Amino acid sequence: MVNSRVLVTRYGGTEVLQITEEPLRKTRGNEVRIKVECSGVALADLMRREGFYPGSPQPPFTPGYDAVGIIDDCGEDVMQYAIGDRVAVFFNGVGGYASFMYAQEDEVIPVPDSVEPANAVSILLNYVTAYQMLHRFAKVSKGDRVLIHGASGGVGTALLELGRLAQLQMYGTASANKHPIVVSYGATAIDYRREDFVEVLAHQAPDGMNAVFDPIGGKNWDRSMQTLHRSGTFIGYGYTSVFEEGSATDWSVRWRTLTEAKTTETGNPVHLYSVTALKQEKPEWFLEDVRHLFSLLEKGELRPLISHRIPFREVAVAHELLAGTQTAGKIVLVHP
Template sequence: MTSHSRQIETKASKTMNTTAAKTTTALEIVLPGRVEPRDLQVTHRELPPPAAGQALVRVEATGVSFAEQQMRRGKYYDQPPFPFVPGYDLVGTVEAVGADLDPALIGRRVAALTKTGGWSSHLLLPADSLVPVPAALDPAEAETFVVNGITAWQMLHRFAKIRAGQTILVHGANGGVGSTLVQLARVAGVRVIGSASARNADAVRALGALPIDYRGDITAQVRAISPDGVDAVFDHVGGPGIIDSFRLLAPGGTLVAYGSAATKDDAGNSRLPVLALFARLMLWNLLPNKRNAHFYNIWTGARRRTRFLNRQAEDLAAVLELAANGNLHPQVAARFPLSEAGSALELAESHTVTGKVVLVADEN
């Protein structure tokens, strides 16, 4: 199946869309500023009918990711100015489409990567950005694989290019991205060492990884399992610990950094820690050390829209197919109604759960 065929077909058919033009009242969760989770605002907004190329999606599930936790603090690298509606990704059903699109799209379950706006009951989205979701997947379960699945798949296969028989280290192996990384790596025949808190060791082990305690001496624990180092490290923590991650690489190994959680509470410009991390990685690549270092950003290449969307759709479709076939197991930490997003965010920030906290549609 080609990347183009993985995307929802958005060309108009001979039968034009005859959906009645009407507005839709959307419930939205607004982040008004640097506030505590309990101070998120529940609002309503009228959405116009879909314009050309747009689809109206009724959101069935949307996630609480580390990005929203950073946005609440004003620390996400390129977040919009306050106030805005957070929500990095979603799964929902198409309820209406623009007049130029095939009405057969209506009723289809889809996934979308949004960066912001997903914490809504309804959303207008470009139809070419929607990816079909297999009917076998529950919306909340499928949601755990949208941004997490794309991120994990691309870091493993497009950046580190892992191979069966290798050994990797995944930091935060009990988290949303981490738990997906572990599972995808195990499907590929890779041995995984997963760092987490001691209380989450059993959960990490159940995913198929060898757990180590992130509060202990990570280098010593990894060397005890893999004395010659590891073939790849996936690090969302950043900060001083990134140096140890790089030193743990075996010759020819790859470090993929994809965040700076260690600096999330630091005062000052939110971009500086990321830029400093990026500069360090680039410097390491200039050294004759036979190791590679990358910074992963899911939005890299977005300016080349068609190629970007095809790649995202292809990778997400691969992940969702594995989930639908039972090769990946969704890690839903908890489900909250959309209107209780504040409580969901508090739980996600507690770091006491395995997997991803998901917001689902409020009951009528």
Template sequence: MRRVVCAEFGGPEGLAVVEGAAPEPGPGEVLVEVAAAGVSFVDGLIVAGRYQLRPPLPFTPGSSVAGRVAARGPDVDGPAVGTPVVAALMDFGGYASHVVVPAALAVPVPDGVDPAVAASAMESYNTLVHAVTRRVTIAAGEWVVVLGAGGGIGLAALDVARGLGARVVGVASSEEKRAAATAAGAEAVLDYTDLKDGIRAATGGGADVVIDPVGGPASESALRALRAGGRFCVLGFASGEIPRLPANIVLLRNRTVIGVDWGDWAREVAGPAGNAELLADVLGRIARGELHPPRPATAPLDDAAEVLARYARRGVTGKVVLVP
């Protein structure tokens, strides 16, 4: 097998690809031959040691894989060898040609769903479906503003909100990303200039919901653009800056700030089995045409460091997967 190894926390340039024997699945486990490994902005934070989770060194990054079951350990009834599956890896290890996972977490991929789409959609679409089913309500006809609308989380937010009948405004930092937001169904697209006034003008008075995976100065501007009863959803801080949201602006007009942390919910609340159920739900929605994740760009395993560097400088539109 081949896998990417992080021997010490730091920049992605410290990652190395190593070769060794493929692991053997133990009781209750399956060996997955990886067809696509999802890559995310968070992966770069973990490699740098700047995320709330710090795995013991050395480790292999990556939290989502799709592929086929190559072998089963003892006491495993399914999925059968050869079954296309996708799995969320709570202990990382996805940047590899082969991964051992508990059989209960290997979720079959429905017919017609590309493995690269399954791997790349997991983090972003699990986050957004978790958000709209457990954290915030979005009604048909409401205005939803998505910051970072050209990234993986942002494009998923556009897709999920539109599926609920919302009217969506995408905010993105480049022409390429704004074009991607428009292609994903945004009724209007904005840059970050004069954001509060831009949102109010585009929505006819103010947003009902803001989805914010970016943070930084844009957060307060978007918060101020919420109409009465508006909901501000905090998903992350891709800008690298955690905003200090003024409590008086939250108080005024009965606004609400909501934290959305799919990873914590999956680890600490639902557990791996509950997260597998959510993943199966997301895949089913994709297979039925209710959600429309774009096919990601692909890169070889040897380019993992370069891909993470592109994510760090916010140079990725959509998503990228590694193909071992």
């Protein structure tokens, strides 16, 4: 058997994505080998492919955060798992686009039997990010007003669904064609192309937002901060504006400056969230939150929005779809 992996051969567009094949090796020690069923696709994958993400690895590298699959080989010291077990694994943004992967026993998370693999893979990056921002950092309460930018995306729809469970008053920015999705979660949709969200919220929620979740960066961060309640919290968790303005250096400088300041100019709390950084700092939180979210998934309280299921070898199509404006929710690579 061989392992197929996606390689970013140089920084650039989808033409730099290539699939390479290599022989599989046996596991050893506490290792398990996982035959992947689904890999998640994220905007940060596109940023790393372009070389925009701060600290992007030098090509060639395999992108990807999250994967779910079946253990097909175990090292001699593995005690908790057996061949045939379905598990999830989360990487630091590199390694997920592969048909087989190796992980240490303590790096994998069991997936409940009743949970469909594409739904499970949606939990690892999107829902953990949304849950931790809402509950670990913003510490939202019933009735709180929140603004969600990119509300139709993978993390955006996770924020909407978890926000609905928390009984929040939600406002979400999205293009007009995606407003039905935003509204379906009980949120008020704002057309970011034709409306000024600062003005809309000044009229509809003059007391301001208890929390704002902004993955856009740049000038949007400054404008988002204008919508906060006097005690509201700003959470930045990305910098997608780098596709259109600025550079990875600008992103790093702004991120570092706000991290050190810890507040806006008006004194509101600021958190700059990175799921990978927090997982390294608080690994117990990651495991606890994944297990909690899997339990909600099992109970039918969460229904991740899967935009597209793309065959693994059509990874360039997945990237093109995510870079466009027609997708909503999570894009998943499906392995044969």
